Ligand SMILES: NC(=O)C1=CN([C@@H]2O[C@H](COP(=O)(O)OP(=O)(O)OC[C@H]3O[C@@H](n4cnc5c(N)ncnc54)[C@H](OP(=O)(O)O)[C@@H]3O)[C@@H](O)[C@H]2O)C=CC1
């Protein structure tokens with residue numbers, strides 16, 4: 001029987017589907033060396049963002065000689081030492097398409113939240129304040145949205161924002177994109193300098209360092225709206241707080257943080273911050289799609305390894 005360890009939650013339908021293949025699914029959070037130990041008799045590990053899969057954990061797991069597959073429910077593989085896992089013969093998969101729409105919708109939601117003081121109004125009204133004249137916002141129609149990273153999520157945000165009347169400028173390491181003629185490709189600095197709203201949608205690479213620090217904030221337009229739903233490690237939180245305090249950044253929305261799940265109270269208590277606790281993919285629909293993708297990956301793996309016959313089960 002194939003044994004799977006799921007450390008950080010999985011859609012119920014997906015678990016039920018896996019059980020059709022006579023798979024033993026253990027559902028429990030383990031971390032560090034304890035996780036390595038628990039993996040000694042498992043073929044598959046399914047994680048989300050809570051675990052960091054290091055060389056040491058992989059080495060410990062490999063003592064059991066069973067682990068063949070690690071699946072990241074979601075997109076970012078920055079919490080897995082993929083190169084080392086592959087070197088040890090362990091395949092690593094993610095579910096790249098399942099959460100695109102959900103992250104993009106959250107981003108659009110936050111763009112409007114920031115521009116209309118929704119977050120700070122929620123908070124101050126609960127304290128009995130009626131700040132009608134203080135919170136005069138701005139329409140997003142006709143404003144320029146700068147996107148760093150025009151991949152799956154960046155493109156979806158671009159389409160939605162363009163449909164709402166925003167002008168889109170973007171920078172992507174891949175250069176100018178075909179079929180994106182409604183949007184203007186610029187270099188990184190030009191995007192920073194010209195965006196009224198700026199949003200980041202790139203992966204965090206190992207040892208990359210900050211993409212946005214004090215120097216980059218200083219290059220931005222005064223009173224820019226800044227959104228990071230990609231990875232906390234891309235943005236220097238200290239520099240962001242400075243930029244909020246000196247008015248360079250008008251307001252910011254964050255879904256990801258330098259240290260998770262630790263809450264940086266100085267940052268999230270700032271009146272011009274709209275924080276969410278890494279909720280980008282937290283929708284019923286995204287989790288269902290992620291679950292389906294995981295079942296497919298595991299099913300293909302079981303067939304490939306000849307653990308089950310290709311039963312052509314409708315997934
Ligand atoms: N908040 C949340 O819950 C979620 C956050 N995410 C984050 O969003 C990120 C983006 O996801 P997704 O859009 O699906 O990924 P994609 O790979 O589809 O898009 C990322 C794009 O950015 C490009 N890129 C990479 N590095 C740079 C760089 N330094 N400067 C400019 N462009 C760059 C990539 O090029 P290339 O292909 O050459 O690398 C690619 O075109 C994920 O990596 C993840 O960290 C994802 C899902 C949920």
Ligand SMILES: O=C(O)C(=O)CO
Pocket residue numbers: 048049073074075076077099280281
């Ligand atoms: O899929 C991702 O990369 C996320 O951050 C959500 O877990």
